[in-house]
Amino acid sequence: MEKGLKRFIDKNVVVTGGGSGIGRGICKRFASEGANVIVADIDEKGGRETVEIIANEGGIAEYIYVDVSDNDSINELIKKSADKFGKIDVAVANAGISDRSSSALEATPDDWDRVYGVNVKGAFFFSKAAILHMMENDVKGSVVTISSIMGRAIKNMTGAYASSKAAVIAFTKTLAKCASNAGIRVNSVAPGMVATNLYNLVEKELMMEKNSFVKWIIDQSIKNGNILIPREGTPEDIAAAVAFLSSEDASYITAQVLCVDGGMDWSW
Ligand code: NAD
Numbered sequence: 001m002e003k004g005l006k007r008f009i010d011k012n013v014v015v016t017g018g019g020s021g022i023g024r025g026i027c028k029r030f031a032s033e034g035a036n037v038i039v040a041d042i043d044e045k046g047g048r049e050t051v052e053i054i055a056n057e058g059g060i061a062e063y064i065y066v067d068v069s070d071n072d073s074i075n076e077l078i079k080k081s082a083d084k085f086g087k088i089d090v091a092v093a094n095a096g097i098s099d100r101s102s103s104a105l106e107a108t109p110d111d112w113d114r115v116y117g118v119n120v121k122g123a124f125f126f127s128k129a130a131i132l133h134m135m136e137n138d139v140k141g142s143v144v145t146i147s148s149i150m151g152r153a154i155k156n157m158t159g160a161y162a163s164s165k166a167a168v169i170a171f172t173k174t175l176a177k178c179a180s181n182a183g184i185r186v187n188s189v190a191p192g193m194v195a196t197n198l199y200n201l202v203e204k205e206l207m208m209e210k211n212s213f214v215k216w217i218i219d220q221s222i223k224n225g226n227i228l229i230p231r232e233g234t235p236e237d238i239a240a241a242v243a244f245l246s247s248e249d250a251s252y253i254t255a256q257v258l259c260v261d262g263g264m265d266w267s268w
Pocket of ligand 1 (some may be wrong): 008017018019020021023043066067069094097106118122142147148149190191192193195196197198199
């Protein structure tokens with residue numbers, strides 16, 4: 001957890017996919033550092049749970065529905081967020097989903113569109129809308145996308161997912177270039193393995209217990225010497241990197257991908 005840092009007092013932060021896993025960790029981190037947080041998610045129950053957790057810890061958060069695969073919904077989110085707290089200072093494009101099958105050879109066009117609709121189109125158009133909002137309001141803000149080590153060093157499995165995350169890395173750099181004249185920074189955090197609901201489908205397919213897929217990969221990686229910090233990642237690990245990149249501490253950093261993966265990226 002943060003060590004008493006308060007870098008986001010009076011700052012307004014919007015996090016997509018804030019109702020679960022890594023997104024929830026990111027929302028909690030910003031709130032603990034004094035931000036007003038918009039928890040945006042397609043899942044109202046999860047989103048409201050995050051708001052409640054933050055409120056119980058003394059933070060400020062509101063839930064707003066969004067389906068990032070729908071551009072109108074994204075525009076509505078930006079408008080409602082600004083109506084709620086005022087101009088948006090930080091936007092985190094975190095919402096993401098996995099393939100239905102763990103083998104690229106079983107990918108279907110429908111599943112490809114589903115994954116790209118959220119991971120690529122959704123993350124891009126949310127980031128773009130946030131940047132345009134910041135430009136219109138003269139906010140020298142920060143956008144952070146959540147990519148993946150899968151978008152950098154692909155070992156096996158997954159059809160759309162891995163390439164969708166490579167696309168996120170590519171458009172993050174494009175947006176960083178386009179937004180730079182307005183003083184807006186755009187970076188990406190590429191998480192390693194964090195046990196979340198993202199792996200529900202693969203665990204079901206492989207008939208594994210909940211949260212056992214990440215444990216299995218980490219155990220294999222430790223055994224094979226393929227991870228330099230021998231443990232799984234946590235939402236808090238990822239949130240710390242997102243908060244850093246969004247803060248003034250990172251004021252000279254843009255167009256970068258920060259891997260938070262225990263050193264897995266280079267050895268996979
Ligand atoms: P998760 O399933 O726990 O959380 C994803 C959240 O996104 C959920 O709350 C879900 O409701 C929301 N969401 C899904 N579709 C949406 C839509 N159309 N509109 C709005 N919200 C939507 O998974 P997670 O692991 O916390 O994933 C968060 C991000 O981290 C994703 O982009 C994922 O690809 C990335 N990531 C995760 C890992 C990992 O090991 N867990 C590794 C690398 C990258």
